[in-house]
Amino acid sequence: MALAKIVYASLTGNTEEIADIVAEALENLDLEVEQEECTQVDAEDFLDADICIVATYTYDDGELPDDIVDFYEELQELDLSGKIFGVVGSGDTFYEFFCKSVDDFEAAFVKAGATKGADCVKVDLAAEEEDIVKLEAFAKTIASKA
Template structure:
């Protein structure tokens, strides 16, 4: 059975909900999932799982959440070769140029780890609505399928 670790940063609860949606979708696909808030997590938490996921929000004009900065910096130094990663999260389309920038930043950080991209990033405008939930479920399915192929 594949295993996944979801690390999320959430100020308003939107990304906690996103993490829960992805977790439930993965569990429905037979994946063993563990979810942690980013301030309670360490990048080494990804060492013993097949699928590594970060769900984050973007603060202000494109900044990483304060509580995610150390995790982001440490992630770039991890060797996650042989693992699958995915990044999702919320933003506010009011900030046209920086909508979901932290999601992009975490995807770039994962690229440095040697992990394999398992799904296209998913950005949600504020809170997940019906079409967002469908995209997040497809994101989870893609991650599970990629992990099964490795």
């Protein structure tokens, strides 16, 4: 059974809920899923996974959350060739750099040599019905690549 690892950063819960939605959708597609908060893991834990997923919010003018910076820096040093990746996240369209951390993680995965398994999903604050549809489609597409 393919293993999907989801690593998330979340301050007020929106991104954790997004990670939960993706995890449940992947489990319903018969994948084994491990979900961890970003300070509890090392980026190299992705080496055990077939599918590597990051869920992150964006802070202060398009910055990465402090909690996930170490993970982000480690990630870029890895060789993740042969791995499938996907990135989802929450932001707020009020800000100029909406969900920029999602784009930053996409670039980090590409630098690490991973293959994009599905288009990123950016959610405005908490996931609503239309976002859940997008997140489930993300899970279905990425699962089909494993």
